[in-house]
Amino acid sequence: MNSILLALPSKGRLHDQMNKFFESSGIILKRSGGQRTYSGFIKDIEEIEIIYLSATEISSELLKGNIHLGVTGIDLIEEGKTSVSKDVTLLSRLGFGKANVVIAVPDHWIDVENLRDLSEVLSEFRSYNNRRMRVATKFSNITRNFFTKNGINNYRLVDSAGATEGSPAAGTSEIIVDITETGQTIEANNLKVLEDGIMLKSEICIFSSTNDIWKDIDLKPVERFLRIISARSEALGNAELLFDYSREDKDLEINLFREFNSSFVNGSPNIGESVSLITPISMVPSCTYYLTSNGYGPVRTTRPDFIYNQDSRSWNLLKNSINSK
Known part of the structure; x- marks a missing residue:
């Protein structure tokens, strides 16, 4: 029987939050060979094989169609998509790791409050300076797609290697696109988020690859796992x-x-x-x-601990995505 590959965050705050969520769901994760190994299984659902990766690696492996299930952020999935990516289905939101990908400009730009204002400033800046305004970000794909959708032109993307919010002060960009939970770090760096500058609302979710990786897989263990996850995540909200x-x-x-x-x-x-x-x-x-x-x-x-429905939304999403292929 083929194993069902589930990729989970290997370390850091997301790893800790994920463990807390699974513990509250009654799902016991076991590592193979001790806590320092990067593989494991779920107690009582041992048909599901766990591999531990970074959140970025998980999104990449999902988009390549190399794993069945993965826990990662919406922002990483959207940023990692390419013309050759496999389809990925969002099965269930887990209720933690919530953050927004936002556009922020210097707070002394008193006449720039929204995208329309920004578009005008970008055009004027190019006319006066004979160059495009620089946008520092780690989210090039999300930024490019959002700007195209909203008719924003006359900018140049700059890859942000360090703390993106410090780029304008350092003189390496004029504006930024960054991910933030509270916006406090952005404000501390004398920046402000545009009124309509939320590009993407992200949180940690469980995703599935949607390709022939599911061929010849016994879905009963997956159904059991997803029903538990759905019941817990629905109860939390x-x-x-x-x-x-x-x-x-x-x-x-x-x-x-x-x-x-x-x-x-x-x-x-x-x-x-x-x-x-x-x-x-x-x-x-x-x-x-x-x-x-x-x-x-x-x-x-x-406050219920679980809300079990006869029709599990995440299980139905997985079945439908597999059957549509």
């Missing part, structure tokens, strides 16, 4: 609201879905029944206010 359905409202279910992206666990309730409502965490305050304002309460909130 949601809360459960519990209340009694004390009065009839035929529009309640559809209103909760439209306004708060909330859904009843057990379908439409009957009068007097207890209701379990799954709601995005960010919507809990407004959703509970809506319920209590409409005569439902008290509303109790809990």
